[in-house]
Amino acid sequence: MIELIQNGNVTSPLGFLAGGTYAGLKAPGDEVLDLGILISESQASIAATFTTNNVPSPSVVLSKERAVSDTVIGVIANSGSANCCVGSQGYEDAKEMSALAGGHLSVNPEDMLVCSTGVIGVELPMALIRQNIGNIKATSDGGHDFAKAIMTTDTRSKELAISFDVGGKKVTIGGAAKGAGMIHPNMATMLAFITTDASVGKAFLQKSLSESVGQSFNMIDIDNDQSTNDTVLALSNGKSGTDEIDENSPYSNIFKEGLTYVCVELAKEIVRDAEGAQRMMEVTVDGAVSVEDAAKAAREISTSMLVKTMLHGGDPNWGRLMMAIGKSGIKIKESKIDIYINEIQIVHEGQTISFFKDAVVSAMNASEVKFGISLNVGDASATAWGCDLTEEYVVFNSAYST
């Protein structure tokens, strides 16, 4: 039984401290938080997934190297600069950021990961980081400040925490994320931080995280582009005092379920807060021959510009859904496909049925629209989330950045 914690965040699990400060990295004079630290009181198991973009930020490169360890202490994160496409200086700066954090917190710099998000192609203003890092107070109620410090074009912070019972003891999982809204061009990064006081070793934590990310962050789309800095980190410090949870534990399923819940909620929040977006779509494809096929079709639909514009217009233009399914290349039989919009069936066996158009248009006039596709050729299903494409998106992303 998973319970949602009110105002929960990354410091809701026991033994995690966080904080943020204004260092002037984003807009000078804005006094918004732009430098944050999240640490565990003691060594925590680390699991992570990183962008597969071949032009990664040196902050990603450094964190990837260090995340190979079984345990780390925490992470320092900045917004304002992605620390990307800046040559060899980027790696030096990422290392110095971790050294400054280590010095300030009296921890081993090698146990600190580094995350950066912001404009590509400008160097980190290290002088500002050196001057201001000392102002960060890492406290057990600093999770909200940390979530604010990693925001770029997000209009609100994205955070939550849940708890569940493990052998009579409460285990908590907290999370914070930032989205890929891009009002200011080039500020494109998805970062997510998950903390838990569960006792989980690196191997099971990584396996669980990879599965959860596959069903959440990897199933959302805003504009089909992939950041140079995308990172999801999970830290587990065992402070809940339970027995270790691994593959064979009776609590392995509830842990994976909780972790997936946190990842899905954060992922959906990123979509809801996507730049320019007015509507979210949840695309569920079932009856596929494999989960891979179902996921491929669901993503093809959620990323299609023609589907995104029809969502924006509140238009039950099902031919575009068929087009996207066909384009995905998965195994289908056209004459078996059924399509539902907010649970109203509009296509039966590949052909339109005489649905009441006004009812469907009305059903699409919602902040969240569900597209259901039944392929009826197998038993596998998958869900993806996306947002509408709006005039605002075009206007925001056409503005000068340089």
Next chain:
Amino acid sequence: MIELIQNGNVTSPLGFLAGGTYAGLKAPGDEVLDLGILISESQASIAATFTTNNVPSPSVVLSKERAVSDTVIGVIANSGSANCCVGSQGYEDAKEMSALAGGHLSVNPEDMLVCSTGVIGVELPMALIRQNIGNIKATSDGGHDFAKAIMTTDTRSKELAISFDVGGKKVTIGGAAKGAGMIHPNMATMLAFITTDASVGKAFLQKSLSESVGQSFNMIDIDNDQSTNDTVLALSNGKSGTDEIDENSPYSNIFKEGLTYVCVELAKEIVRDAEGAQRMMEVTVDGAVSVEDAAKAAREISTSMLVKTMLHGGDPNWGRLMMAIGKSGIKIKESKIDIYINEIQIVHEGQTISFFKDAVVSAMNASEVKFGISLNVGDASATAWGCDLTEEYVVFNSAYST
């Protein structure tokens, strides 16, 4: 030496006849041409490429079956309905269209291909086609009418013809295409028809067409979606009276060059006339380890929503080009990448150089913008074309269709 023919079109090559009529398939009362026929006076070698979408129009299915023959006589094409997602009726209707055309022209219906473009999910109004097909007069100067009859949301017809010398005789290649502009939602199809009086057998014609399409229609992008009806047909009837041109002919290269020229020009016209588009981009990637890599990166750039919006804003936001290159997954070395915008270098060895921003912004304030990417890791290159993403695109494609 390739020469452009003034006002050239699909009936410029010897022995081709075409025409169109108003049948009421698009907007009743509009009196625009919507049903067209293109035939050769005698059997013509046929080569074709079709959509790979798994939900193809039955018109595509029928044409694909018939294009297996060495020769055909011609094609009947309609706009207004894509004849797609209409169940088994679609195949019956496509067959009847070819039978009606065969009867009208006194040719074997099996020698007629069928192309449809327009709304997905509505049946062809066969009664209107039966009533009006008799009005089509196929003449040797009807190429322009044919080009108009296949238009949907295109704002202008797309046609040209070129000629070159083969052993002292003039050989002509003509072409007509329609684009994937989608002012009226769901009307998404690229159709192209190439005619030539060259004497070319099926095998060499198909090989040449596939190569030309790979460098032209397959390298353009408007919105990353793929129609259920995309078709390119090439007909060669030998009326120029030259020796046969095949792989070993001294004229094989000039023929391929001419065919590619026609395909590239039609493809670029489709991009220029894309719905809502105000600017075209030409993306050339050189110094790649393979043509496949170069093409992949060029297409990744030309299809990126963030690149399309930066093109719209006239913004030299090079981080987005780096992002797209990295995302493409091809072999690169970040520290070797050079980037040029309209021949002004802005990135050297993976890092920005201090370019005069106003000059680059000014260079981008053009109807056609060239992005040049030198990867400097090999010798292969490729070019792709795309258009900007505009508010108009969103507005047009958000409108009700149903």
